[in-house]
Amino acid sequence: MTIRTALAIDGGTPLRTRGWPAWPPPADEAQRALLHSVVDSGNWGATDGHLCDDLATAFAGRHGCRHGVTVANATLALFASLIAAGVGPGDEVVIPGYTFVASATSVLLLGATPVIADVDPRHLHLTGETAAMALTPRTRAIMAVHLAGSPAPMDDLRALARENGLVVVEDAAQAHGAGYRGRPVGSLGDVAAFSFQSTKAMTAGEGGLITTNDPALAGRAWSACNVGRVRGGYWYDHATIGWNLRMTQLQAALLIPWLDRLDDEIERREQFVRQLASALAGSDLPVRILDDPDGTDRNSRHLLLLRLGTDSEPVDKEWVVRALTAEGVPVDRGFPNLGRLPAVARRSTVLPTPGVDLANAAVVWLRQNVLMAAPDAVADIVAALERVLTDPRAIARGH
Ligand SMILES: *Cc1c(COP(=O)(O)O)cnc(C)c1O
Numbered sequence: 186m187t188i189r190t191a192l193a194i195d196g197g198t199p200l201r202t203r204g205w206p207a208w209p210p211p212a213d214e215a216q217r218a219l220l221h222s223v224v225d226s227g228n229w230g231a232t233d234g235h236l237c238d239d240l241a242t243a244f245a246g247r248h249g250c251r252h253g254v255t256v257a258n259a260t261l262a263l264f265a266s267l268i269a270a271g272v273g274p275g276d277e278v279v280i281p282g283y284t285f286v287a288s289a290t291s292v293l294l295l296g297a298t299p300v301i302a303d304v305d306p307r308h309l310h311l312t313g314e315t316a317a318m319a320l321t322p323r324t325r326a327i328m329a330v331h332l333a334g335s336p337a338p339m340d341d342l343r344a345l346a347r348e349n350g351l352v353v354v355e356d357a358a359q360a361h362g363a364g365y366r367g368r369p370v371g372s373l374g375d376v377a378a379f380s381f382q383s384t385k386a387m388t389a390g391e392g393g394l395i396t397t398n399d400p401a402l403a404g405r406a407w408s409a410c411n412v413g414r415v416r417g418g419y420w421y422d423h424a425t426i427g428w429n430l431r432m433t434q435l436q437a438a439l440l441i442p443w444l445d446r447l448d449d450e451i452e453r454r455e456q457f458v459r460q461l462a463s464a465l466a467g468s469d470l471p472v473r474i475l476d477d478p479d480g481t482d483r484n485s486r487h488l489l490l491l492r493l494g495t496d497s498e499p500v501d502k503e504w505v506v507r508a509l510t511a512e513g514v515p516v517d518r519g520f521p522n523l524g525r526l527p528a529v530a531r532r533s534t535v536l537p538t539p540g541v542d543l544a545n546a547a548v549v550w551l552r553q554n555v556l557m558a559a560p561d562a563v564a565d566i567v568a569a570l571e572r573v574l575t576d577p578r579a580i581a582r583g584h
Pocket residue numbers: 258259260261284285287288330356358359379380381382392393
């Protein structure tokens with residue numbers, strides 16, 4: 186017989202008192218050396234040297250693309266990608282209801298309209314079916330979001346785009362290094378945007394990058410980010426309307442060396458997730474790691490999405506999140522339903538989104554720094570889940 190110890194949320198001792206790896210991690214030697222060389226040179230801006238171009242080329246190459254453009258952040262990288270792909274004011278762009286708000290606001294920035302579609306509750310991605318329901322004669326693009334490191338089901342989304350003459354923009358802000366059917370994300374649509382903001386899997390505090398295999402599109406993206414200049418042209422010739430959306434060499438100096446460790450870090454998180462999956466499979470806890478769409482070669486494990494509870498016994502997610510966090514296992518509530526954020530919904534077309542609502546009710550995240558802890562943390566996570574989910578308060582009232 187086990188005697189229940191008091192939960193930390195009730196004043197008991199937290200199950201885990203040790204902390205978690207910091208994110209972002211401190212700079213390594215290679216980053217420090219390159220950053221110092223930039224700082225000491227005084228050539229801090231993108232227009233003062235070749236580091237931003239070096240990063241763009243290397244990062245694009247790592248993601249199966251011949252062309253890359255560095256950008257100030259991924260919101261603007263999505264904005265510039267949409268422009269370069271020919272999306273304009275009044276057009277409609279299909280986006281999933283479960284994503285970061287920038288997937289919608291990048292569309293709004295352009296004067297285009299986000300059409301918020303449902304996701305498949307098994308993996309929380311747009312599907313060919315949910316996206317098809319969102320199409321109108323004004324649809325111009327589908328934004329495929331590679332959520333949490335899991336590639337979107339691109340076969341179906343691309344087929345739908347092909348049939349309807351649409352472009353596919355990948356929001357790869359959460360999926361550096363992920364792969365689908367033998368190809369890296371970033372090379373699966375017409376154009377893709379990555380983020381280097383602090384929470385992402387490669388970061389310089391802020392930053393973004395556009396990848397594509399279409400040279401003309403790359404040129405338009407570059408111009409949009411470089412005040413309408415034509416690459417290689419006269420400095421004050423502004424052939425199109427563009428803006429200064431550039432990153433700095435200081436950021437590139439932190440990011441170039443990261444490419445050498447990205448694969449190791451993904452592998453480390455993957456090992457952790459494998460151990461957690463097998464520990465969960467050996468328990469009878471109502472916790473399920475979300476599936477990946479068919480065709481996924483590699484989930485880059487940016488975040489780990491866990492579905493808690495069951496259809497017949499849904500969890501009280503707010504309480505569970507607070508109780509787990511009190512036990513020293515920090516979990517995130519995750520994204521709200523974009524279609525239920527008034528500021529976004531007012532300017533979007535919102536379709537029914539039962540899949541997103543289910544995610545809001547039942548899905549939590551473990552962040553990448555948790556997945557990068559020493560493997561003995563797996564036992565702490567499972568023990569905390571056990572402690573919290575077996576408490577009667579974990580089950581939603583009304584059940
Ligand atoms: C972080 C994020 C963005 C925006 O990236 P920023 O660099 O912060 O502008 C866009 N889409 C998704 C899915 C993200 O997670």
